[in-house]
Amino acid sequence: MWEQLEGYRNLYLQKEIKDVMKSSAVNCLQSKEFDTFRKKRDCCVRFQQQCAKSSTYFQDRAQLAYGFWALPKLMKEIDSDVNLTHWRAIVSLTEYLLNPQNVQRAVLEMDIVRKLKNAFMRMRLKFHEEHYEEIETYLRLFNIISRNLNGAEQIANRKCLMIEFYKILKDMEPRKEDLAAEILRNLTGKPKVLGIVLSDAENLGSIATFLKTDPCKPLYPPDLWHHLCHMLEVVPEQGIELGLFQLLHSRIVNRLAKFWEMNCKAFALLLRCSEGQRLFDDVDGIKMIFEIFEERRIAKEKKLQHQQVLNYEYVVLALLNGLHSKRALWRMREFTLLICHVGRAMYTRKNARLQLYCLEALRAMGVMPCNKRYIIGNWLEDISRLVCYSAEAECARDSLLDWLRRDIADNS
Structure with missing residues (x-):
């Protein structure tokens, strides 16, 4: 009878080794292993159980009167x-x-x-x-x-x-x-x-x-950047007089954390005045923006944290605002691949502003005849098939297409 009762425990193991060991021996070995495992578990250091602190919600609030x-x-x-x-x-x-x-x-x-x-x-x-x-x-x-x-x-x-x-x-x-x-x-x-x-x-x-x-501080509160951009949008000349152009340019060149976001937007807003455009030409801003796009080919593992560009919206905005001088347009002739980078950025999903900036940047780069011929020969069909994410982008696309096709008609 006892042997039959032993057979009810560990049924799977007993079927596997029924010809080697008795049921009682299998149960004994299983009990010994379980005791060993339990002793190891009991040796682990447990966190002390702390009682939850009582809420101070009502103690910190006044007893309000009703309504008015x-x-x-x-x-x-x-x-x-x-x-x-x-x-x-x-x-x-x-x-x-x-x-x-x-x-x-x-x-x-x-x-x-x-x-x-x-x-x-x-x-x-x-x-x-x-x-x-x-x-x-x-x-x-x-x-x-x-x-x-x-x-x-x-x-x-x-x-x-x-x-x-x-x-x-x-x-x-x-x-x-x-x-x-x-x-x-x-x-x-x-x-x-x-x-x-x-x-x-x-x-x-x-x-x-x-x-x-602290020019090398990696991160600032995002609301601080928005506050700065609100002011630079109206008075970029005062920002340049205070030395913000050199500061923001050094942060972009040194690739500080998330440099492509609000830091780059503030830099782009400084280019809306004549002095900002002159400084942009002096530091060769076209080459700087081209190098930012070219770093896409570098493996993510070879970059520091937050150096991987996740959004080119404000980078393209800086390029758009920097293409107002003849010197910048002539410099643009030497970076034909920059047109390709901007063209590929148009297809970024769920970013209507980036698409709008890319279309406007292509229009600005096309002022140079060689760039315009390159856009007509390589990007005209892609632009015509482009699916726009906003009404403003659609208007910019139609205007760009009309401008490019008019040149084809005049030449023909």
């Missing part, structure tokens, strides 16, 4: 001398002001920008001690308010706030740097507020000084 009276209650509690009450009020405001209607009412009726500015400056100037994370919360509130046009105007008109935002960027304060950059991007993203920001030359000077302190 919530905002007056919070604005009253902001002026409280009790630190906990003040902290709860500003934390609750970051959630309550997510509604644009509440932001408009707080800016126009409650003068919230002035109150937050006074409290923020007291903390920054060390007149009041920071008990919780008030400065970071103030930055979040300014970020939400800056999305509103009236709120952005009031923030931009207060120079002390702008100075503190640039100081935060310069000192690279953790968790505050990204918030300050996003606030500045929201301000200059509105044309009316951009004029207010540019009326003070120190704002662009602060950005230029900050970037030149």
Whole structure:
């Protein structure tokens, strides 16, 4: 009977070696191996089980009144001398002001920008001690308010706030740097507020000084680049006077991390003035752009991290903005393969702006007769069969085709 019971365990093994060992011996060996494996597992160091911390959600938030009276209650509690009450009020405001209607009412009726500015400056100037994370919360509130046009105007008109935002960027304060950059991007993203920001030359000077302190820094907050591009789109001459052309050119030549993105866009915007075009010709910008395209043939393993170009949109934009001088056009004659690189970039999917820039760049390169003959002989059929991703690209393609075919008709 016992031998029959032993046969029920490890049935697969017993069928394989039934003529070599008894059932009891097989079960004994299996039990011994299992004990050995379990002892090895028990010797492993386990992580100590920690209890989850209790949530402070309700402790950090004020008890709101219903409907219309919530905002007056919070604005009253902001002026409280009790630190906990003040902290709860500003934390609750970051959630309550997510509604644009509440932001408009707080800016126009409650003068919230002035109150937050006074409290923020007291903390920054060390007149009041920071008990919780008030400065970071103030930055979040300014970020939400800056999305509103009236709120952005009031923030931009207060120079002390702008100075503190640039100081935060310069000192690279953790968790505050990204918030300050996003606030500045929201301000200059509105044309009316951009004029207010540019009326003070120190704002662009602060950005230029900050970037030149460490020219080899690989990465900056993306919102900082957007803020810089918003200003350079209007006043490229001031950017060149502050030395941004040499800085951005050196970052592209040295292939710093993600140089082809916003760094290259800011460089392209500097070429929209006569001085930028002259400097572009002096540094042989056509050859620099050609070398960026030629590096596509280099294996990815031979490059450093973030040196592989993922998007040629702003590289083509820099080429387009740099082809306005006769010197650049004559230099273009020596890089016929650059036409092929731009032509292949037209077929990049899901990037309508890159396609538009490529078509406009082909039109600009075709001003030289030799380049125009090369485009007619090698790219005319491809351009005519091109599937456009936007209405603007389609108009540019039709205009380019009409221009090329007119030349064929005139010659024939």
